[in-house]
Amino acid sequence: MTTPRTTGNRWTGRATATTLVAIAALYTLMPLIWLLFGVTKTLPELYASNGFSPSAGFHVLGNIADLFRQDDGIFARWILNTAVYALGGAAAATLLSVAAGYAFDKFDFRGKGKWYALVIAGVLVPNTAIVVPLYLLMSNFQLTDTMWSVLIPVMVNPFGVYLARAYSSGAIPGELLEAARLDGAGELRTFFQVGLRLMAPGALTIFLIQFIGIWNNFFLPLVMITDNDLFTLGQGLFTWNSAVGQNPDYTRMVVVGSAVATLPLLALFIPLQRRWRAGMAEGSLK
Structure with missing residues (x-):
């Protein structure tokens, strides 16, 4: 028979596990998120702006074009x-x-x-x-x-x-x-x-x-x-x-x-x- 205490412990365990998984996922994805925001920026914005904020100009296509033109x-x-x-x-x-x-x-x-x-x-x-x-x-x-x-x-x-x-x-x-x-x-x-x-x-x-x-x-x-x-x-x-x-x-x-x-x-x-x-x-x- 399931008691209220057992049910509470089960939910607490699940919540703890979910929280830990969410923290691990966020820690793993943070470099990728920073990278995605970085693709949208110009060179000055990379140094001056917050790393986790997109560029106002959204320079993705221009940056990619410059990438494939760089050094022939x-x-x-x-x-x-x-x-x-x-x-x-x-x-x-x-x-x-x-x-x-x-x-x-x-x-x-x-x-x-x-x-x-x-x-x-x-x-x-x-x-x-x-x-x-x-x-x-x-x-x-x-x-x-x-x-x-x-x-x-x-x-x-x-x-x-x-x-x-x-x-x-x-x-x-x-x-x-x-x-x-x-x-x-x-x-x-x-x-x-x-x-x-x-x-x-x-x-x-x-x-x-x-x-x-x-x-x-x-x-x-x-x-x-x-x-x-x-x-x-x-x-x-x-x-x-x-x-x-x-x-x-x-x-x-x-x-x-x-x-x-x-x-x-x-x-x-x-x-x-x-x-x-x-x-x-x-x-x-x-």
Whole structure:
């Protein structure tokens, strides 16, 4: 039987949880809100006005036009470079992760446990800790200052392998694979026509995680790339921000460029967030 005190405690708990979530959401969104207001302002307004108030003139279109004209339109090149790194790296990492997770789950081979332990150990190593060794490796193969120096490292995702194995164990019945083999399908055909299709929600989750990680990656390209034409958005905006002393208008370009750089992530994440959450939830349960 529910007593008034129990009901009151329940509502108090819900109110406290809601308040904490609201505070966390506000704290998370404040930089984005500031950025959206900053896009509407001129350079003097960025310094003189309240950061959380829009400009009276609303200079969004003019600011964006100036952004893509700045330095002979190099910003468009940086967007293209970042898209190549993110799309190519995420697609390759997803396919390799799903294939590796499927193999760890469905096949028995010598040293399987040790190899999988090595993959899990890779999850625990921060990406920044291996950037310098990767640079030395790429330098030995004369790949620094090329797109490959960024693409090759991001094609490996230990967490993606872990997630793919967890998803494969529940999403792909062994009986279905046996039936495909009895019908004469080879292992590769079985994987691509049966396993990969059933693992699609998990693969989408891995792709989104890797895409966002590569899109926001700053340290790896900073170490690998010195050619301005191969810069990512993060590198390019960092370069502009470092040159504010020579050209104060770079401050406005950095603000507007940072806002534009978030649009592809929002365009990708918002329509697919339900499938992402579903893939994460199913992977955690399986």
